[in-house]
Amino acid sequence: xxxxxxxxxxxxxxxxxxxxxxxxxxxxxxxxxxxxxxxxxxxxxxxxxxxxxxxxxxxxxxxxxxxxxxxxxxxxxxxxxxxxxxxxxxxxxxxxxxxxxxxxxxxxxxxxxxxxxxxxxxxxxxxxxxxxxxxxxxxxxxxxxxxxxxxxxxxxxxxxxxxxxxxxxxxxxxxxxxxxxxxxxxxxxxxxxxxxxxxxxxxxxxxxxxxxxxxxxxxxxxxxxxxxxxxxxxxxxxxxxxxxxxxxxx
Amino acid sequence: xxxxxxxxxxxxxxxxxxxxxxxxxxxxxxxxxxxxxxxxxxxxxxxxxxxxxxxxxxxxxxxxxxxxxxxxxxxxxxxxxxxxxxxxxxxxxxxxxxxxxxxxxxxxxxxxxxxxxxxxxxxxxxxxxxxxxxxxxxxxxxxxxxxxxxxxxxxxxxxxxxxxxxxxxxxxxxxxxxxxxxxxxxxxxxxxxxxxxxxxxxxxxxxxxxxxxxxxxxxxxxxxxxxxxxxxxxxxxxxxxxxxxxxxxxxxxxxxxxxxxxxxxxxxxxxxxxxxxxxxxxxxxxxxxxxxxxxxxxxxx
Amino acid sequence: xxxxxxxxxxxxxxxxxxxxxxxxxxxxxxxxxxxxxxxxxxxxxxxxxxxxxxxxxxxxxxxxxxxxxxxxxxxxxxxxxxxxxxxxxxxxxxxxxxxxxxxxxxxxxxxxxxxxxxxxxxxxxxxxxxxxxxxxxxxxxxxxxxxxxxxxxxxxxxxxxxxxxxxxxxxxxxxxxxxxxxxxxxxxxxxxxxxxxxxxxxxxxxxxxxxxxxxxxxxxxxxxxxxxxxxxxxxxxxxxxxxxxxxxxxxxxxxxxxxxxxxxxxxxxxxxxxxxxxxxxx
Numbered sequence: 001x002x003x004x005x006x007x008x009x010x011x012x013x014x015x016x017x018x019x020x021x022x023x024x025x026x027x028x029x030x031x032x033x034x035x036x037x038x039x040x041x042x043x044x045x046x047x048x049x050x051x052x053x054x055x056x057x058x059x060x061x062x063x064x065x066x067x068x069x070x071x072x073x074x075x076x077x078x079x080x081x082x083x084x085x086x087x088x089x090x091x092x093x094x095x096x097x098x099x100x101x102x103x104x105x106x107x108x109x110x111x112x113x114x115x116x117x118x119x120x121x122x123x124x125x126x127x128x129x130x131x132x133x134x135x136x137x138x139x140x141x142x143x144x145x146x147x148x149x150x151x152x153x154x155x156x157x158x159x160x161x162x163x164x165x166x167x168x169x170x171x172x173x174x175x176x177x178x179x180x181x182x183x184x185x186x187x188x189x190x191x192x193x194x195x196x197x198x199x200x201x202x203x204x205x206x207x208x209x210x211x212x213x214x215x216x217x218x219x220x221x222x223x224x225x226x227x228x229x230x231x232x233x234x235x236x237x238x239x240x241x242x243x244x245x246x247x248x249x250x
Numbered sequence: 251x252x253x254x255x256x257x258x259x260x261x262x263x264x265x266x267x268x269x270x271x272x273x274x275x276x277x278x279x280x281x282x283x284x285x286x287x288x289x290x291x292x293x294x295x296x297x298x299x300x301x302x303x304x305x306x307x308x309x310x311x312x313x314x315x316x317x318x319x320x321x322x323x324x325x326x327x328x329x330x331x332x333x334x335x336x337x338x339x340x341x342x343x344x345x346x347x348x349x350x351x352x353x354x355x356x357x358x359x360x361x362x363x364x365x366x367x368x369x370x371x372x373x374x375x376x377x378x379x380x381x382x383x384x385x386x387x388x389x390x391x392x393x394x395x396x397x398x399x400x401x402x403x404x405x406x407x408x409x410x411x412x413x414x415x416x417x418x419x420x421x422x423x424x425x426x427x428x429x430x431x432x433x434x435x436x437x438x439x440x441x442x443x444x445x446x447x448x449x450x451x452x453x454x455x456x457x458x459x460x461x462x463x464x465x466x467x468x469x470x471x472x473x474x475x476x477x478x479x480x481x482x483x484x485x486x487x488x489x490x491x492x493x494x495x496x497x498x499x500x501x502x503x504x505x506x507x508x509x510x511x512x513x514x515x516x517x518x519x520x521x522x523x524x525x526x527x528x529x530x531x532x533x534x535x536x537x538x539x540x541x542x543x544x545x546x547x548x549x550x551x
Numbered sequence: 552x553x554x555x556x557x558x559x560x561x562x563x564x565x566x567x568x569x570x571x572x573x574x575x576x577x578x579x580x581x582x583x584x585x586x587x588x589x590x591x592x593x594x595x596x597x598x599x600x601x602x603x604x605x606x607x608x609x610x611x612x613x614x615x616x617x618x619x620x621x622x623x624x625x626x627x628x629x630x631x632x633x634x635x636x637x638x639x640x641x642x643x644x645x646x647x648x649x650x651x652x653x654x655x656x657x658x659x660x661x662x663x664x665x666x667x668x669x670x671x672x673x674x675x676x677x678x679x680x681x682x683x684x685x686x687x688x689x690x691x692x693x694x695x696x697x698x699x700x701x702x703x704x705x706x707x708x709x710x711x712x713x714x715x716x717x718x719x720x721x722x723x724x725x726x727x728x729x730x731x732x733x734x735x736x737x738x739x740x741x742x743x744x745x746x747x748x749x750x751x752x753x754x755x756x757x758x759x760x761x762x763x764x765x766x767x768x769x770x771x772x773x774x775x776x777x778x779x780x781x782x783x784x785x786x787x788x789x790x791x792x793x794x795x796x797x798x799x800x801x802x803x804x805x806x807x808x809x810x811x812x813x814x815x816x817x818x819x820x821x822x823x824x825x826x827x828x829x830x831x832x833x
Contacts, residue, residue: 039738039739039740040709040738141595170594170595170765171594171767171805171808171809171822172594172804172805172808172822174808175809175819175820175821175822176821178810178819179818179819179821182817182818197738197739199812200809200810200811200812201810203812203815204810204819223815224815226812227813227814227815228813238740239739239740240812241743242738242739242740242743243739243812
């Protein structure tokens with residue numbers, strides 16, 4: 001469903017250019033969930049944005065559902081892939097009600113039946129009609145993230161991208177959102193690509209995992225291998241060690 | 251619906267329709283605005299100005315503003331002429347009242363030109379960046395380089411005297427900061443995640459600019475406009491003072507101050523009263539602008 | 552513990568006026584702090600940060616705090632004026648925040664800020680202050696103190712900025728350090744390093760440390776004792792290593808809701824909030 005071939009994103013030019021992502025290649029099968037882990041600056045978010053089509057100057061091939069994506073995507077191509085962002089506070093327009101936030105993608109994609117779709121979408125993410133006409137500042141972080149998920153899924157994409165979707169949420173709310181994502185994935189047969197710095201969250205949702213460091217994909221492994229510690233690359237081991245928490249012997 | 255029921259409907263935490271949500275938001279904004287004493291004072295002053303301008307013929311006889319009576323020139327305030335008469339025997343009170351129309355017209359027209367032009371230039375410059383930004387900002391810089399009054403004078407002199415030309419001259423010199431403001435706001439917002447979400451949905455740049463970014467720029471632009479009003483009024487008064495704005499016998503406040511200059515020491519009211527009118531109006535707009543900014547800041551805090 | 556506690560709190564209450572009466576952000580929180588590491592863990596709205604700020608007298612007006620007992624050593628913190636608190640801050644209690652970007656002055660070099668803090672509390676000369684700042688930078692394991700001294704906050708990485716902030720807060724040798732989510736904005740590997748430095752400094756100087764965080768695992772690994780807060784109250788106290796034996800349903804619920812590497816579950820058990828947990832103890 002997703003295929004990346006030598007995707008490179010460079011900022012700046014010439015001697016001062018930095019490669020935020022360099023020669024990144026991997027595939028994700030339909031219905032599979034693939035996680036990208038790494039520290040800040042590792043390029044994982046850049047790769048995600050490249051798949052989303054948010055980076056104009058990416059080099060390399062990004063193929064979605066068997067179709068190579070051009071530099072400027074068509075409306076139909078845009079419908080294939082949607083994204084849920086990290087910051088529930090920043091991902092919704094402060095002057096738009098939940099209703100408007102959900103109606104907007106329907107209007108842009110020319111999908112009719114707005115009333116039905118919006119109501120169904122809200123139900124699906126566990127929100128009620130009382131939330132429909134609220135503004136973002138009247139919702140909690142978890143509720144905003146649910147709206148963001150509803151907005152992403154209302155156009156029925158085949159691929160869902162997730163950029164640290166629960167990092168800004170409390171533990172208890174995180175569990176609810178993760179469960180929601182698990183359920184929606186099953187119900188809609190979504191292919192997911194998720195970025196996180198939290199190994200436990202990645203291993204919970206994803207079967208296969210890619211580890212990035214300094215813009216390069218250094219290892220491809222599985223969630224089970226992470227759990228058992230059966231990993232090859234040094235950086236992966238470092239990440240596993242840090243994930244285990246503080247050890248005064250370190 | 252009774253007053254209490256209206257309030258409950260507006261403050262309902264779970265609105266049931268778009269209209270209810272939008273009105274509720276306006277109402278909450280109004281409540282926090284009206285809690286601010288100074289802001290309300292400003293609002294009332296501006297409201298008074300608007301009402302006086304609109305109801306001018308009902309307040310006083312339109313002829314009185316231009317009817318000369320040399321026998322009664324330079325009279326101090328009395329029962330017949332509340333603010334006295336000027337050097338041509340015209341009733342100053344009536345001239346102030348009708349002058350409010352002129353002031354309001356100038357201010358409204360300048361605003362109506364400056365805001366769209368500023369947004370129209372600043373938004374694309376901020377959103378697209380690159381060459382478009384460079385060209386548009388250089389154009390803005392050119393206009394910004396001239397002192398406002400001097401440039402307004404030049405335009406007014408070139409276009410000829412008259413209120414409409416004065417409006418154009420003032421507008422041409424006032425728009426650059428709004429373009430800059432719109433550009434700055436756009437640059438701040440263009441990478442926001444909700445904008446990215448719109449891109450992902452397939453929205454065109456025009457749609458994003460109009461539906462998402464304009465509503466976010468508008469508050470600061472409008473607040474800036476109200477704070478600029480004082481300056482605009484004074485510039486108009488300055489042009490009037492120099493004979494380049496409203497032409498006699500139109501009762502423009504600045505022109506009134508100019509002609510009252512000669513008799514300032516003995517018949518102080520002829521120049522001072524229009525001066526006070528200008529002052530009060532400027533203060534009113536300033537307080538209103540400050541109040542709006544406080545509401546906007548509190549909301550974004 | 553044979554030594555007298557550094558900090559004693561009994562029934563601390565912090566209230567903020569709201570549209571429908573006062574809202575208590577912190578309700579009847581009591582604990583003592585000795586030369587140990589105390590962790591306060593909770594979710595947003597639990598009151599953990601407000602507790603830390605109240606101890607430093609940093610409750611933003613119109614909030615107010617009251618307590619039956621609130622002592623830092625011999626000093627009674629209740630009813631202390633702003634000036635009184637200012638004398639304490641830095642010198643006897645210090646606070647490290649989450650994002651050094653907001654605590655460090657962007658137009659002053661890092662080293663100079665640390666030196667200024669030293670001078671403000673110790674009345675030292677410029678050279679002595681610079682010396683002290685360099686020593687402190689070395690103490691937080693910055694390898695090239697002379698070079699980092701001259702850098703501006705935007706030129707240092709997150710981890711280094713946080714270490715600089717720790718240096719700045721500890722240079723006046725306070726008795727207690729309150730760290731409010733000090734590593735939440737940092738990468739995992741950097742997090743470990745910064746915590747190790749905190750550990751070393753706190754132990755070495757015999758200080759008391761209050762670590763406030765939402766990260767249960769971090770707190771249980773790093774601290775000696777843990778307080779779990781919910782809706783402004785302390786719902787559980789335990790020794791750090793004993794967290795998995797926690798008794799309160801909220802703590803157990805939180806632990807269960809965390810995804811764990813190695814323990815694959817289809818669905819995570821969601822926390823069921825019991826209104827009884829938020830009820831006032833009295």
